[in-house]
Amino acid sequence: MEDNDMDGNSITRREFLKHAGAAAAALGAMASGCAPVKEGGVPGQEKPGEMTLRTNPASGDKVSLLGYGCMRWPMTEDGTVDQEAVNRLVDRAIESGVNYFDTAPVYCRGLSEKMTAAALSRHPRNSYFIATKLSNFSNWSKDNSVLMYRKSFENLMTDHIDYYLLHSVSGGTDKFNSRFMDNGMVDFLMKEREAGRIRNLGFSFHDDKECFDYVLSLHDKVHWDFVQIQLNYLDWKHPSAGPDAAYLYGELEKRGIPAVIMEPLLGGRLSKVPEHIAARLKGMEPQNSVASWAFRFAGTFPGVLTVLSGMTYMEHLEENIRTYSPLAPLDAEELAFLEETATLMKQYPTIPCNNCEYCMPCPYGIDIPSILLHYNKCVNEGNIATDTSDSGYRKARRAYLVGYDRAVPKIRQADHCIGCRKCVSMCPQKINIPWELHRIARYVENLKLQK
Amino acid sequence: MLKKTRKILAAAIFIAAMLLFLDFTGSIHRWLGWIAKIQFIPAVLAMNFGIVLLLVLLTLLFGRVYCSVICPLGIMQDIISWVHGRTRKRNRFRFSWSKAKNPLRYTVLALFVVASAAGALSVASLIEPYSAFGRIASNLFAPLYLWGNNLLAWFAEKAGSYAFYSSEVWFKGLATFAVAVVTFTAIFILAWKNGRTYCNTICPVGTILGAVSRFSLFKPVIDTEKCRNCGLCGRQCKASCINMKEHRIDYSRCVACFDCIGACNEGAISYRPIWKRHGKTSGPGNEEKTDAGRRAFVTSSAIVLSAAALKAQDMKVDGGLAVIQDRKAPSRMTPLKPAGSMSLRHFSDHCTACQLCVSVCPNHVLRPSSAIETLMQPEMSFEKGWCRPECTKCSEVCPSGPIVPVTVEEKSSIQTGHAVVVYENCVVNTDGVSCGNCARHCPSGAIMMVRSVPGDKDSLKIPAVDTERCIGCGACEYLCPARPYSAIYVEGHEVHRTI
Numbered sequence: 001m002e003d004n005d006m007d008g009n010s011i012t013r014r015e016f017l018k019h020a021g022a023a024a025a026a027l028g029a030m031a032s033g034c035a036p037v038k039e040g041g042v043p044g045q046e047k048p049g050e051m052t053l054r055t056n057p058a059s060g061d062k063v064s065l066l067g068y069g070c071m072r073w074p075m076t077e078d079g080t081v082d083q084e085a086v087n088r089l090v091d092r093a094i095e096s097g098v099n100y101f102d103t104a105p106v107y108c109r110g111l112s113e114k115m116t117a118a119a120l121s122r123h124p125r126n127s128y129f130i131a132t133k134l135s136n137f138s139n140w141s142k143d144n145s146v147l148m149y150r151k152s153f154e155n156l157m158t159d160h161i162d163y164y165l166l167h168s169v170s171g172g173t174d175k176f177n178s179r180f181m182d183n184g185m186v187d188f189l190m191k192e193r194e195a196g197r198i199r200n201l202g203f204s205f206h207d208d209k210e211c212f213d214y215v216l217s218l219h220d221k222v223h224w225d226f227v228q229i230q231l232n233y234l235d236w237k238h239p240s241a242g243p244d245a246a247y248l249y250g251e252l253e254k255r256g257i258p259a260v261i262m263e264p265l266l267g268g269r270l271s272k273v274p275e276h277i278a279a280r281l282k283g284m285e286p287q288n289s290v291a292s293w294a295f296r297f298a299g300t301f302p303g304v305l306t307v308l309s310g311m312t313y314m315e316h317l318e319e320n321i322r323t324y325s326p327l328a329p330l331d332a333e334e335l336a337f338l339e340e341t342a343t344l345m346k347q348y349p350t351i352p353c354n355n356c357e358y359c360m361p362c363p364y365g366i367d368i369p370s371i372l373l374h375y376n377k378c379v380n381e382g383n384i385a386t387d388t389s390d391s392g393y394r395k396a397r398r399a400y401l402v403g404y405d406r407a408v409p410k411i412r413q414a415d416h417c418i419g420c421r422k423c424v425s426m427c428p429q430k431i432n433i434p435w436e437l438h439r440i441a442r443y444v445e446n447l448k449l450q451k
Numbered sequence: 452m453l454k455k456t457r458k459i460l461a462a463a464i465f466i467a468a469m470l471l472f473l474d475f476t477g478s479i480h481r482w483l484g485w486i487a488k489i490q491f492i493p494a495v496l497a498m499n500f501g502i503v504l505l506l507v508l509l510t511l512l513f514g515r516v517y518c519s520v521i522c523p524l525g526i527m528q529d530i531i532s533w534v535h536g537r538t539r540k541r542n543r544f545r546f547s548w549s550k551a552k553n554p555l556r557y558t559v560l561a562l563f564v565v566a567s568a569a570g571a572l573s574v575a576s577l578i579e580p581y582s583a584f585g586r587i588a589s590n591l592f593a594p595l596y597l598w599g600n601n602l603l604a605w606f607a608e609k610a611g612s613y614a615f616y617s618s619e620v621w622f623k624g625l626a627t628f629a630v631a632v633v634t635f636t637a638i639f640i641l642a643w644k645n646g647r648t649y650c651n652t653i654c655p656v657g658t659i660l661g662a663v664s665r666f667s668l669f670k671p672v673i674d675t676e677k678c679r680n681c682g683l684c685g686r687q688c689k690a691s692c693i694n695m696k697e698h699r700i701d702y703s704r705c706v707a708c709f710d711c712i713g714a715c716n717e718g719a720i721s722y723r724p725i726w727k728r729h730g731k732t733s734g735p736g737n738e739e740k741t742d743a744g745r746r747a748f749v750t751s752s753a754i755v756l757s758a759a760a761l762k763a764q765d766m767k768v769d770g771g772l773a774v775i776q777d778r779k780a781p782s783r784m785t786p787l788k789p790a791g792s793m794s795l796r797h798f799s800d801h802c803t804a805c806q807l808c809v810s811v812c813p814n815h816v817l818r819p820s821s822a823i824e825t826l827m828q829p830e831m832s833f834e835k836g837w838c839r840p841e842c843t844k845c846s847e848v849c850p851s852g853p854i855v856p857v858t859v860e861e862k863s864s865i866q867t868g869h870a871v872v873v874y875e876n877c878v879v880n881t882d883g884v885s886c887g888n889c890a891r892h893c894p895s896g897a898i899m900m901v902r903s904v905p906g907d908k909d910s911l912k913i914p915a916v917d918t919e920r921c922i923g924c925g926a927c928e929y930l931c932p933a934r935p936y937s938a939i940y941v942e943g944h945e946v947h948r949t950i
Contacts, residue, residue, distance in 0.1 A: 363882075364932045365775035402616040406608050410836070411775055415892060418932050420884035438891070445892075449841050 048325035051097030054305050056258055058225055059200060061129060061162070063306045065299050066324045067100035067260065068093050070116045071107045071356065072310035081108075081115050089317055090119035094128060096321045100306045102260070104133040104167055105148055105155070113155035121157055130156055131163035131260075133204065134185065137426075142183040149189075153197075160196060163260075164189065165228055166203035168358075168428055173214045176207075186222055200225035204262065206428035209243040216251055226305060227252055228260040230428075232270055233297045233338040234345060235263075240352035241430035249301060258305035264298040265291055265309065267354025274348055274380045280341060284334075291316075292323045297338055300329040349384075350376040351436055352429045359423040359433060367412040368423060368433055374400075374407040375440055386443075388450050397447050404444065414441040453722055454709040457519055461526045468523035472588035472810045473596040475618045477844045480811060487807055487850035489521060490581035491656045496572075496801045497852030510660045514667040514707040517660055518650055524580040525650055525706065527587075528642035532689050535643050544686035546646060548694045551701055556651070556658045563655040573826045576803040580654050581850075583634050585805030586827065590631035593810055594620050621835070623809060627819035627827045646689025651704040661703035669724050671711055673698045677719035684711035684720055776934040778834040785943035786820065787831035787923060789838065790865040791846035791854040794946040801853035802828045808845035808854065814838065816925065817845060828853075831867070833925035833941070838867075840894050840924065863895070864950045868923025868943040870897070870916045876938035879903060879911045889914050889927035889939050897921035898939075914939060920950070 052065040074085040090101075103116045113132060120128060132152045136145040152161065166180050166189075180186050192198045202224050205212060216224075229252070231245040239245065252259045265271055271291035273281075281290050298307040307324075311317040330338070353372040362368055378384050378400050385396035404413065417437040424433055467483045474480070487493060494502040506517055518525040536543035559578065566575035576582045597620045604617035622628065641648040650657040673684070675698050685695040688711055692704035712720045785795070789808070792798040804827035809817045814836035817829040829845075831838060840863055846854045857865065870889075878886050880903070890898040897920035900912035914927075916939070923941045931937040 361773040363773055365773045367772055398613050402613045405616060412772065415930055416888070416932065418878065418884065418886040418888045419891075420878075420882075420886065422884075441892075448839065451841065 048096065048322045051321070051325045052299065052327040053097075054258075056200070056226070056305060057256060061200075062099075063129060064097050064099045064324075065304075065306060065327055066093075066098050066295075066320050067102055067131075067306035067308040068098055069262070069308040069310035070101055070103035070112045072312045073108050073112060073115050074312050075108065081111055083115060083118055086115050087119045087122070089311065089314060090116075091122075092314065092317060093321075094123055096325065098321070099128045100131065100163075100308075101128055102131040102163075102262075102308050103156075104135050105152055106135040106137070106167075113152060117156045117158070125158065129162035130158060131165065132156065132161055133165040133167035134180075134189075135167040136179055136185075137168070140179040140183060140185075142185060142188070145183065145185050146188065149192075161198050163200045163202065163226060164192075164198045165201075168206050169203050169211065169215055170206040170428060171425060172207065173211050176211060176215060186218075190222060202226040202228060202260070204228035204260075205248065206230065206430075207242060209247065212243060212248060212251070216255070219255060219257070224257055226258045226260055228262055228308075230263040231259070231261045231298055231301075231304075232264050232266055232294055234266060234270065234342045236297075236342065237339065238342050238346050249303065253303045257303075259301070259303050260305050261298045261307040263354055264307050265294045266352070267310075267356060269350065269352070269354065269376065270294040272377070272380060273345065275382070277341060277345055280344070284337065289319060292319070293338060295320060295323045296328060296330055297335075299324060299327045300335070348379055350379045351431060353431060354429060356428060358426045358428060362417075363422055364416065364418055364420065365412055366414070366417050366437065367408045368437070370408045370412075371414050371437060371440060372431075372433075374404055375436075378403065384443075386446070397451075401444070401447055414438070414444065417441065454713050457516070457707075457709055460520045461529065464521060465523055465526040465530070468584070469588055469592065471807060471848070472585060473593050475593075475597065475600075475810065475813065477811050477813060477848075480844070480848045484848055484850075487581070487805070487848065490850060491517065491522075491660070492579050492803055493581060493805070493851035496803065497850065499852075506660075507663055510663045511667055513669045514664045514702065514705055515657070515660050516707045518647075518657060518706040519708045522580050522584075522656065523588075524584040524638070524654075525647070527584060528638060528647060528649065529689070529708070531639055531642035532646045544683070545644075546686055546688050546691055548685050548688075548696075549691045551692075551704060552652050556653075556661070559653055560655045560658040570800060571824075572800060572802065573804055573824070573828050576805075576827070577630065577634075578653050578655065579803050580650075580656055582803035582805035583638075585803075585807055585810075586627060586631040587635045587638075589806040589810040590623075590628045591635055619815065619835070621815065624819040624821055624827070626821050627804070627806070630827060645691065647691075647704075647706055650706065651690055651692070664705065664707075665702045667702065667725075669722060670702055671700060671705065671707075671709070671720050671722045673700065674719045674721065677717045678715075679717055679719075681716070683714045683716065687711060687714040778937070779935040780832045780834055781928075781936055781940040783832075783940070783942055785868070785945055786822070786825065787868050787925075787941060787943040788947075789817065789829075789831055789845045789854055790862040790867055790922075790947065791843070791849075791857040792867070792947060793855065795943075796945075798853040799825050799828060801851050803851050804828045805850070807848050807850065811844045811848050813842060813844060831925065831943075833929040833937075835929075837925035837929040838923075861949075863922065866922050866944060866948045866950060868941040869918040869921040870923070870927050870939050870941050872914055872916060872939045873936070874913065874938070876933040876936055877913055878932050878938070879913050881933070883911070885911050886932065887912060887914070888930050888932060892926045892930050893921075894924060894926060895920050895922050898927060922950070 053062045054065055055062055074082045076082050101116055101120060103112045105113055108115065120130070134145060134149060136148055153159070169176050189198060189201055193201050201222070203215060205215070205227060229245060229248045231249060235245040237244050237246055249259055271289070271294070273290055278290050281293055295307060295309070298304060309316070309320050311320060351372045353369055353376065355369045355373060357369055359368045378396070381399070382392070383396040383399040385393045387393065390396070414437040417434055419434040419438065421434055427433060464486060468486050470479050471483055471487055488497070488499065489502055489506070491503070491506055494506070510517060519529070520526070563575045563578065566572070597618055600615060601617040601620070604615040607613070607615040638649055651661070678698060680695065682695045685693040689708065690704045690706050692701040693711060694701070709722060712722060788795060788798045804819065806819065806829070809819060809829050816831050816833060816836055816838050818832060819827045820830045841859055843857055843859055843862055846857045874880060878884055887900050890900050897917045898914045899917065901915045902908065902910045903913045904910035923944070925941050927939045928937045928941055931939050
């Protein structure tokens with residue numbers, strides 16, 4: 001869940017821009033530092049301007065800067081689809097100019113493609129772009145991979161996929177080769193592209209520099225139409241694993257390959273930040289949410305085609321629409337400010353979990369993301385204490401333990417992790433999950449022992 | 452004035468005693484734990500002779516004030532009876548004199564003593580007032596309290612507060628629950644109709660204190676010169692012990708509630724020392740027909756005998772999470788008792804099955820037994836948690852001595868049982884994964900991981916237990932991933948040892 005605020009001086013600021021009669025891109029920098037202009041309207045309720053669009057250099061697609069990540073659709077308590085809510089979100093998104101929808105066969109317990117299609121099919125097919133992926137994680141035989149590819153067409157009720165990705169390049173060049181090259185899948189997909197059933201072919205990336213260089217070196221042969229990378233102001237220079245986003249983006253820019261951005265908000269880690277980081281960002285722009293900084297950062301780079309956000313709630317969608325309608329790019333000073341913020345954030349020992357749930361379901365029933373997120377929450381709120389003589393020990397202990405039982409049922413807590421390591425290869429953020437879980441279990445055990 | 456004092460004291464003690472069974476955080480017991488410890492039978496069993504002596508002296512001085520002010524079951528009956536009296540004015544005057552049923556009283560008392568001495572304390576405890584109250588409070592009232600708490604916790608969670616936390620409400624044992632329901636129903640009916648019938652026919656404490664209170668120093672006495680034979684006092688006497696025709700009071704049944712004193716418009720009844728006696732009093736009368744109370748208890752024991760089996764509560768699972776099978780309790784050859792119990796024999800000879808430890812156990816380890824010979828007496832099992840090292844709650848609250856107080860340090864060296872590995876269930880063998888969760892969490896380092904194929908360095912590791920170091924805390928059993936039965940479980944020790 002992303003804790004975006006509802007306030008929106010971005011609007012007021014943009015109204016201001018309109019009055020100044022200048023292009024947003026040119027003046028955004030100037031405006032961002034200005035105090036909002038009182039216009040009598042309720043902040044956040046004024047109509048946003050036009051959504052910023054980016055052009056795909058090869059196809060000429062006009063893609064909305066805000067892309068809809070379909071990995072975090074609202075689900076009901078019992079794990080079934082809340083299609084009505086999905087429809088409302090999609091309708092609102094399309095109405096405000098969002099036209100890029102990024103799904104995958106494995107998202108939302110395998111329901112995302114169908115949910116997304118059910119909502120999209122109520123709109124003309126030429127009013128949006130669909131992106132989906134080859135998620136051949138467990139069985140990458142050609143038969144199985146092709147089956148998965150064809151199944152996507154069926155689920156999406158379409159005869160062409162606008163953007164098709166090799167899902168989550170991760171685990172080294174050997175694995176890349178066996179998943180996509182040796183089994184002939186890339187050749188197959190290139191033929192499909194020629195046949196027009198795939199309009200753009202790319203890949204999403206979560207690996208080391210060596211593998212990135214290798215996959216990009218195939219550009220001459222494959223011609224990647226786009227590449228999906230993780231980019232945000234923390235990963236720009238301080239990634240938790242793998243090459244920094246500055247390198248990834250630079251390499252793509254060099255080759256003129258448009259970048260699709262994932263994890264602009266790190267699964268909410270750039271909206272739920274420690275108090276003094278929030279105060280720092282709010283101090284600069286009191287009316288804008290903490291999250292809006294992250295979205296403006298990702299959108300500032302001209303080679304970015306679209307920025308994906310997995311918006312579960314209407315409020316988040318509305319806020320992101322405001323941030324990008326139109327985008328007010330960051331200037332050099334603001335970029336430096338965010339870089340400084342990133343170094344400050346790095347000092348907090350949070351675990352880089354983005355709640356993507358790729359590790360789930362754990363065969364032994366552990367609720368991995370909830371455990372890690374609760375830990376992060378307590379880190380950010382200053383509720384981690386190891387020494388009973390700390391003045392805040394009792395408060396921190398209670399907050400951790402009571403909150404832990406609320407966040408995770410007892411039988412799914414970290415002390416039940418047996419360390420089978422089945423989750424380790426699944427994590428795109430390269431978190432050593434069992435190690436972290438055992439560490440948290442030890443921490444909790446000590447809290448319980450020391451009243 | 453006397454009545455008011457009695458009411459205030461009784462209300463305070465009743466609320467405090469009820470809170471003992473409701474408070475799951477264990478924080479109140481430090482302040483109010485003494486209330487359980489001054490109960491008559493628990494004090495006798497704990498060989499707390501100071502307390503027993505005090506209670507006897509109290510009764511010798513003032514009559515059965517114990518029954519009116521200290522016994523929570525007695526106060527509960529007063530409340531029920533009072534509520535009935537409030538429904539209509541007529542109902543307040545629904546009582547009348549009846550003869551004492553002494554053969555029944557003394558037979559029940561004798562049976563109680565014989566059963567307790569013969570090691571069937573758990574059966575005898577069925578009619579023991581304090582533990583009967585405990586079973587009613589913990590089985591019928593505690594769930595309501597917990598649900599209320601959980602609602603508050605739900606609101607607190609929404610408000611981002613940690614002031615309340617929720618606690619699982621689970622069905623701890625059918626037999627004990629049934630006993631509590633039957634006891635409560637019987638007590639309710641008796642109290643609703645005739646006030647203190649239970650106390651003056653069944654209750655062993657009532658019989659004992661009744662025998663003492665006949666000789667008490669202070670007594671309510673009817674002044675025959677002032678009395679106009681209106682009968683108001685007798686019609687308000689919930690103990691039915693005022694013989695209005697003969698102006699006599701049966702002091703073996705009078706619970707010193709002082710209702711009669713206020714009832715008399717002529718001021719003819721007064722509570723005064725024996726040397727200032729004016730009116731006449733009476734000794735006990737004789738038996739009458741058996742009443743519903745005894746029948747109810749006969750029925751209850753019949754139900755108890757037929758009931759069995761603990762049922763684990765269904766656990767909530769989310770769709771995105773692997774389903775976790777319910778854990779089933781292994782059948783243990785020797786039941787597990789908490790540290791401080793010393794031995795099975797010691798435990799069963801002292802436990803009145805009041806459920807106070809069960810209510811207070813924060814790790815949901817204790818639950819009433821369903822075995823006939825130890826019926827309703829608590830035992831440990833590890834489906835919902837394990838007996839954590841920092842906790843000595845049960846030994847702190849236990850009023851009657853089956854669990855003697857132990858410190859955290861002592862507990863860490865008391866062997867209540869030992870772990871046994873069932874290799875066929877171990878996930879290392881069934882799933883071919885590495886695990887070692889039992890060894891990882893063993894607080895006494897009693898579990899070592901050894902090669903599943905001796906000498907083969909590539910084989911996965913399986914647990915082996917050093918029983919000399921094992922204290923039977925159940926961490927391994929609770930945290931074992933094998934389901935429904937753990938691959939490692941704890942067998943109890945008949946006699947607890949110290950490492």
